[in-house]
Amino acid sequence: MAMAKIRWTKVVVFLLCLGPFLWLGWRFWNQDLTANPTEFIQHFLGDWAIRLIVVTLAVTPLRKLLHLPALIRFRRMIGLFAFFYACLHFLTYLWLDKLFDFGEILKDIPKRPFITAGFAALVLMIPLALTSTAGWIRRLGGRRWQMLHRLIYGTAVAAVVHYYWLVKSDIRLPLLYGTLVAVLLAYRVGTWLVARARPRTSPKRAQPAIS
Amino acid sequence: MLIKKPEDIRYSEVTPKSIYLNRRRFLAGIPAAFLAGRELLSPSARALAGSKLPALVKSPLSTTEAQNSYNDVTRYNNFYEFGTQKDQPAKYAQKFKTDPWTVSVEGEVAKPRKFTMDEILKLSPIEERIYRHRCVEAWSIVVPWAGYSLSTLLKQVEPTSKAKYVAFESYWDLKQMPMARPEIAGIKFPYVEGLRLDEAMHPLALLCVGMYGETLPPQDGAPVRMVVPWKYGFKSIKSIVKIKLVASEPPTTWKMSVPEWYGFYSNVNPNVNPVRWNQKTERRLPSFFQNHPTQIFNGYGDQVASLYAGMDLKKLY
Numbered sequence: 001m002a003m004a005k006i007r008w009t010k011v012v013v014f015l016l017c018l019g020p021f022l023w024l025g026w027r028f029w030n031q032d033l034t035a036n037p038t039e040f041i042q043h044f045l046g047d048w049a050i051r052l053i054v055v056t057l058a059v060t061p062l063r064k065l066l067h068l069p070a071l072i073r074f075r076r077m078i079g080l081f082a083f084f085y086a087c088l089h090f091l092t093y094l095w096l097d098k099l100f101d102f103g104e105i106l107k108d109i110p111k112r113p114f115i116t117a118g119f120a121a122l123v124l125m126i127p128l129a130l131t132s133t134a135g136w137i138r139r140l141g142g143r144r145w146q147m148l149h150r151l152i153y154g155t156a157v158a159a160v161v162h163y164y165w166l167v168k169s170d171i172r173l174p175l176l177y178g179t180l181v182a183v184l185l186a187y188r189v190g191t192w193l194v195a196r197a198r199p200r201t202s203p204k205r206a207q208p209a210i211s
Numbered sequence: 212m213l214i215k216k217p218e219d220i221r222y223s224e225v226t227p228k229s230i231y232l233n234r235r236r237f238l239a240g241i242p243a244a245f246l247a248g249r250e251l252l253s254p255s256a257r258a259l260a261g262s263k264l265p266a267l268v269k270s271p272l273s274t275t276e277a278q279n280s281y282n283d284v285t286r287y288n289n290f291y292e293f294g295t296q297k298d299q300p301a302k303y304a305q306k307f308k309t310d311p312w313t314v315s316v317e318g319e320v321a322k323p324r325k326f327t328m329d330e331i332l333k334l335s336p337i338e339e340r341i342y343r344h345r346c347v348e349a350w351s352i353v354v355p356w357a358g359y360s361l362s363t364l365l366k367q368v369e370p371t372s373k374a375k376y377v378a379f380e381s382y383w384d385l386k387q388m389p390m391a392r393p394e395i396a397g398i399k400f401p402y403v404e405g406l407r408l409d410e411a412m413h414p415l416a417l418l419c420v421g422m423y424g425e426t427l428p429p430q431d432g433a434p435v436r437m438v439v440p441w442k443y444g445f446k447s448i449k450s451i452v453k454i455k456l457v458a459s460e461p462p463t464t465w466k467m468s469v470p471e472w473y474g475f476y477s478n479v480n481p482n483v484n485p486v487r488w489n490q491k492t493e494r495r496l497p498s499f500f501q502n503h504p505t506q507i508f509n510g511y512g513d514q515v516a517s518l519y520a521g522m523d524l525k526k527l528y
Contacts, residue, residue, distance in 0.1 A: 034297065035283035036350055038499045097489075097501050104489075112486055166487075169397030169468050170295035 045089035052082035114165035121158035261426030273341035300430035307429035318455035321369035357421030378461035479509035
């Protein structure tokens with residue numbers, strides 16, 4: 001793929017990921033955030049965080065299945081956007097729900113399992129965001145970097161659990177995300193089993209591609 | 212602004228329903244700007260409105276707090292029969308057929324009977340009751356409801372000494388409510404609720420037929436619902452078809468679904484904090500912030516606390 005084309009597609013993916021945020025800003029500007037603006041904003045940001053988490057998890061399987069290895073070049077950006085939406089989602093909790101009352105927040109996070117799960121999902125993303133640069137991949141070494149970045153599996157599971165525990169009764173969306181995450185993780189288990197079963201004929205595991 | 216008529220005008224003296232219902236067609240032609248008292252009334256918002264009720268009697272039970280806009284109350288609804296998302300009832304309840312409508316009042320009563328909507332509207336002068344409305348989801352609004360105390364209706368059927376509780380049931384029809392299925396909404400249907408008889412007979416317990424001076428729009432529980440302002444909103448059952456007086460505590464929908472989150476009483480209480488919501492504070496919509504201290508019994512403690520004398524409200528939540 002030509003470099004120019006990659007640059008251009010990266011801009012498109014960037015704008016696609018930023019789109020929901022701009023849309024939210026537009027609705028805020030127009031005071032079109034329903035009678036309960038906080039709930040709307042909080043759910044909107046949470047929805048986009050979990051969607052992008054699923055998308056990052058889908059990158060590797062899609063590369064292989066669609067024979068589009070270049071997709072890897074978008075993964076870091078999508079992952080960082082997932083972190084961006086998750087941080088804003090958490091910020092709505094800290095600020096609009098709790099008014100930065102950290103005494104209450106520290107009691108709330110362990111007391112309410114759905115918040116514990118959501119918080120865990122976010123915390124697990126922090127090291128991934130921090131080590132997302134090329135410099136950190138070099139410093140850690142591809143192998144160790146890749147091990148560390150498997151924390152995203154934990155984030156995905158915790159995010160689904162968070163969603164499942166917080167809904168009142170309509171579990172269709174948490175089940176949908178849960179199914180997607182299960183399939184995407186099963187793919188990893190499957191490839192791992194296949195790789196283990198096969199004698200070591202293949203060359204050393206490829207280093208993670210960076211962009 | 213609602214124009215209040217003096218209390219001495221009886222329902223029987225005002226315009227018959229069939230005639231004032233025609234006003235709707237007439238009103239639809241008037242530019243929305245003339246319909247004072249509402250903010251931001253777009254033509255589409257107009258379509259959500261009910262028909263004008265006759266002049267309402269003011270009630271000393273009303274709060275003087277600022278009311279929420281009609282838009283807030285008609286576009287942000289929990290009415291799972293028409294979808295579990297807050298914006299769905301406003302979209303999917305519009306064709307809900309509420310005429311003809313009857314409410315069966317039965318069970319442990321001397322004179323069980325069915326009331327037509329017309330009979331319900333004529334049973335007593337319709338009062339305006341401006342109440343605080345507190346959702347279990349920790350938000351609250353202020354709504355000018357229209358109706359009269361449920362006790363007025365219950366007295367008509369003469370509850371017997373065996374009657375200890377009142378069980379309510381909502382309308383349920385998959386043809387009109389295709390999303391009202393447990394596998395979609397996650398709760399059982401028909402929606403059922405209940406009150407202890409003394410709670411149901413309390414003057415604050417409102418049999419509600421309208422809001423903002425008009426009949427109820429479908430998404431707000433047309434044509435007749437309960438409003439029990441000292442309890443979480445889900446106790447205020449919508450689109451009632453059956454009221455049954457019973458001897459023992461009746462099952463209630465949300466309690467059946469998640470008993471740890473929702474009790475039979477579900478009185479607004481900042482000191483009872485089940486695992487899902489922090490009830491110490493509330494968000495007074497359309498505010499962004501959950502910073503308003505929750506009042507016990509939603510601020511109606513002076514009137515209703517005596518109903519619960521001697522009860523451990525932490526256990527019987």
